[in-house]
Amino acid sequence: xxxxxxxxxxxxxxxxxxxxxxxxxxxxxxxxxxxxxxxxxxxxxxxxxxxxxxxxxxxxxxxxxxxxxxxxxxxxxxxxxxxxxxxxxxxxxxxxxxxxxxxxxxxxxxxxxxxx
Amino acid sequence: xxxxxxxxxxxxxxxxxxxxxxxxxxxxxxxxxxxxxxxxxxxxxxxxxxxxxxxxxxxxxxxxxxxxxxxxxxxxxxxxxxxxxxxxxxxxxxxxxxxxxxxxxxxx
Numbered sequence: 153x154x155x156x157x158x159x160x161x162x163x164x165x166x167x168x169x170x171x172x173x174x175x176x177x178x179x180x181x182x183x184x185x186x187x188x189x190x191x192x193x194x195x196x197x198x199x200x201x202x203x204x205x206x207x208x209x210x211x212x213x214x215x216x217x218x219x220x221x222x223x224x225x226x227x228x229x230x231x232x233x234x235x236x237x238x239x240x241x242x243x244x245x246x247x248x249x250x251x252x253x254x255x256x257x258x259x260x261x262x263x264x265x266x267x268x
Numbered sequence: 269x270x271x272x273x274x275x276x277x278x279x280x281x282x283x284x285x286x287x288x289x290x291x292x293x294x295x296x297x298x299x300x301x302x303x304x305x306x307x308x309x310x311x312x313x314x315x316x317x318x319x320x321x322x323x324x325x326x327x328x329x330x331x332x333x334x335x336x337x338x339x340x341x342x343x344x345x346x347x348x349x350x351x352x353x354x355x356x357x358x359x360x361x362x363x364x365x366x367x368x369x370x371x372x373x374x375x376x
Contacts, residue, residue, distance in 0.1 A: 156309075183362050194270060194355060194368035195310070202362060210363065242309065246362070253298045254359040256312035 155179070156260035158243050164266045171230040173263050175243030182248035184226035185257070186210075186218065189240040201226055202248065233267045240264050269293050271358050273367040280346045280374050288341040288370045290356030299332050299339040300357035300364055303350075310355060313341075346374045 159174035177184065183202050187195040187210075197210030199218040207218050215237060219227045226245075230237055241264075244257040271292040280286055290299065298317050302310040316332035316339060328350075332339045343350055351374045357364035 185363070187366075192368060195366040197363060197365065200363050208363075211365070248362065253315075253317065254300070254362045254364055256300065256315060257302075257310075257364065258312065259309035261309050 156243055156245050156258050158241075158260040158263050160263050161261065162264050162266075164268060165230075165233050167234060167267055169230075169233050169267075171233050171265065171267075173228040173230075173241055173243075173265070175226045175228070175245075175260055176224055177226075177245040177258070178224065179245070179247075179258075180223065181245035181258075182223075183246045183254075184220065185244040185246075186216075186226070186228045187242045187244065188212070189242055189262070195242065198228065230265075233265075235267050238265060238267045270365055271356055271367040273354075273356055273370050275370060276368075277371040278373070280343075280350075280372065282348060282374055282376055283345055286343045286346060286372065288343075288354050288356075288372070289338065290340070290358075290367055291336075291338045292358050294337070294358070296332070296334055296337050296339070296358050297360045298358070299330075300359060301330055301339075301341050302355045302357065302366075303352045304355065304369075305352040343372070346372075348374050348376065350374050 185200040186198040201220045217229045243260040247255045301313040304310040353369040357366045
């Protein structure tokens with residue numbers, strides 16, 4: 153089974169701190185994604201990466217950046233955490249099986265981040 | 269633009285059937301369906317492609333009408349284990365845009 157592991161299940165940070173959320177997958181997937189999940193809003197895409205050192209903005213990239221130095225690892229960075237970034241963050245990965253359509257995603261268990 | 273799901277929530281008794289709908293204002297190339305149980309990660313159920321394809325997973329099946337830009341998820345003879353939030357996702361190419369979810373509760 154594909155495993156997507158997020159480094160922390162719960163995280164509490166102070167406003168203004170720089171925050172790193174780590175995600176590692178073990179099945180050689182090309183694509184990796186960061187979503188945030190908020191009640192009533194579903195899952196919204198922050199950033200995704202389809203290859204090492206490649207990244208594209210999703211629907212809500214403001215206040216975030218990402219890093220992908222190795223194929224298996226995709227990091228989400230909150231440059232200066234704010235209270236409106238309190239949320240559940242989900243990492244996902246998928247195989248680049250077809251160029252024209254997405255394969256099914258495998259999600260990590262999520263990191264619940266609280267910014268105080 | 270997120271796809272729109274309906275209903276937002278539904279309560280079923282064990283053995284009853286349910287339909288969850290997903291519609292998009294944009295042309296659909298493929299539709300994903302996921303289920304998320306409380307406190308857990310979303311789990312992939314199935315993908316449907318253009319062409320009115322219908323697929324199944326256990327007693328859960330789905331259809332995709334590209335002309336109407338809609339997909340429907342059918343849950344038959346529901347079981348307690350079906351409880352959770354169901355998300356549809358629409359995807360040109362590699363990235364999926366998810367709907368806001370349908371919360372399904374199955375009671376004895």
